[in-house]
Amino acid sequence: MTWHATVLTLFPEMFPGPLGLSLAGRARDDGLWTLDAHDIRAHGLGRHRNVDDTPFGGGAGMVMRPDVISTAIAAHRPEGDPRPLIYLTPRGRLFSQADAERFASGPGLMLLCGRYEGLDQRIIEASGAEEISIGDYVLSGGEPAALVLLDACLRLLPGVMGGAESAEEESFAGGLLEYPHYTRPAEWDGRPVPPVLLSGDHGAISAWRRAQAEDTTRLRRPDLWAAHLSRRISGRQSPQ
Ligand code: 6GU
Structure with a gap:
């Protein structure tokens, strides 16, 4: 429809x-x-x-x-x-x-x-x-x-998002702001990409992204962070 x-x-x-x-x-x-x-x-x-x-x-x-x-x-x-x-x-x-x-x-x-x-x-x-x-x-x-x-x-209607990104991982879906993103070149204008992202260690990459999302949310949006913490405590959403 x-x-x-x-x-x-x-x-x-x-x-x-x-x-x-x-x-x-x-x-x-x-x-x-x-x-x-x-x-x-x-x-x-x-x-x-x-x-x-x-x-x-x-x-x-x-x-x-x-x-x-x-x-x-x-x-x-x-x-x-x-x-x-x-x-x-x-x-x-x-x-x-x-x-x-x-x-x-x-x-x-x-x-x-x-x-x-x-x-x-x-x-x-x-x-x-x-x-x-x-x-x-x-x-x-x-x-x-x-x-x-x-x-x-x-953008949430079925078939509208090219299937590229799942809505799951982005801002607010998990109640946290998104982690930062990087692409090529691996070093630009004297600025390297965080080395963990080049490590191939998917567990370490997930943990780093999670920590980045939490730190950013805590610093920029104490309101969202407080809501996230109370969900964690009440067990309504388990942390990754
Ligand atoms: Cl929905 N309308 C107007 N005029 N101003 C706004 C708004 C809406 N939301 C935030 N500011």
């Missing part, structure tokens, strides 16, 4: 954007996933196709109208659509690899991108949308976040 993404946005020209190239683009050419992006303004009100208005209670910016968003969702979401509806917002729960795995294993996604100060709270509640953020920084709109979220999902 083809994985299907629908995006509602004021800037449909931003899609598929980078997802039309490289790994995701090839997978789309192969029919493994599809995307359609729709202009919310097509459902705007009046001669100017208004989609937003000033906030009740005052304050800066504009808020996207619930009636307009509701009409836009209804126009592109068939009754009983099994796909999760996601609203991209910096107020959302932080996106994770576990979310990407959950979304990739389903039928697809419907993504709602806001601009201005965001959506009227009532349409968020009425639509049952899941609110997701991609990190603790502010983007000018949900579109780049939607592209990030889609990229993370698409």
